[in-house]
Amino acid sequence: MASYFDDHSLEDPYKAQRANNNNQGRSLNPDLSHFMPREDDVDDYNGRHSASRSTTGASGPGATDFHRLAEMLGAFRVREEPLGDEVHQEFLDNLITQLMDEAGASGKHGPPPASKSFIRDLPFVPQTDVKRDEACIICNENLHENESNAEITKLPCKHLFDRECIVPWLELHNNCPACRAEVPSDDPDWIKKKRDAELAKYAAEAEIDQDWMYS
Structure with missing residues (x-):
């Protein structure tokens, strides 16, 4: 299956990582520290210290924010190659395409960010309430086996995510990346x-x- 970069005749920044994956098999979760909050951004979340990142300025998200999230999704995309879930790979390709289009647009475009209070109050879902085969829609990791021990959360549409995967998306879009159901925004x-x-x-x-x- 062709990648986003092949389809759009772009240089593939993950070529070296893909070659390494082909030699070693499917890798573990990529390092998401580049996309996660700094220590001074950490906020109290339902009595626990968790990610409450804010990369956007007062005027809203900028092109860098969209590129950063596209890179994060690209890391998930590469991790699944050469053998992986083609449906999920296509899903990631569509999200990356949207993000790159938004990064290149001028002025307001696409949905606004979710409200800060909505992101702050995302519910915590215990593993005991999640099916054994349930996976995060974004990273496609089993929510019972994810080695990052990320907190599980869900949107009002009932779709489940690792919190560290959905928060960067919500900071740019006030909708579910899977079904596009809207959530509150401050815009x-x-x-x-x-x-x-x-x-x-x-x-x-x-x-x-x-x-x-x-x-």
């Missing part, structure tokens, strides 16, 4: 859009009720 334009949609819905329902009364 003023998004808040106005949601409010206008609710007002339009209430107006439509009121009009229907009025028509029913006089029919």
Whole structure:
């Protein structure tokens, strides 16, 4: 299966790592320390110290933020080659394509970041509540066997993730990377859009009720 870089005629920054994987077989989780918080970014999370990273500035995410997450997903993509889950590889390719497009866009583009309070309050899901064969949608690691011992969390759509995988995505997008279900955002334009949609819905329902009364 062709990679994202092959499909887009781009230089593959993971060529050397891919060759190493081919010689040694499927590797363990890549080192995510580059994408994870610094010590001074760590915040209290439901009584535990956990990642609460903020890489974005006051004006919102920049191209570097999108490139960083694309690199993280690319590391997961390379880890699965040459033999891996082709459906998951295609899923990662689609996310990488979206991120690269967003990095190259000018001005506001795509969904806004999830709200800081939503990310802070992501629920903790104990392993006992997770099926034995359940895997993180992003890294594709079994949630019972992940050697990083990452906290398991889930979005309102019920999709499960390692917290260290989903937080970088939520810091750029207020939706689930799998089903695209939206979560709250602090973005003023998004808040106005949601409010206008609710007002339009209430107006439509009121009009229907009025028509029913006089029919």
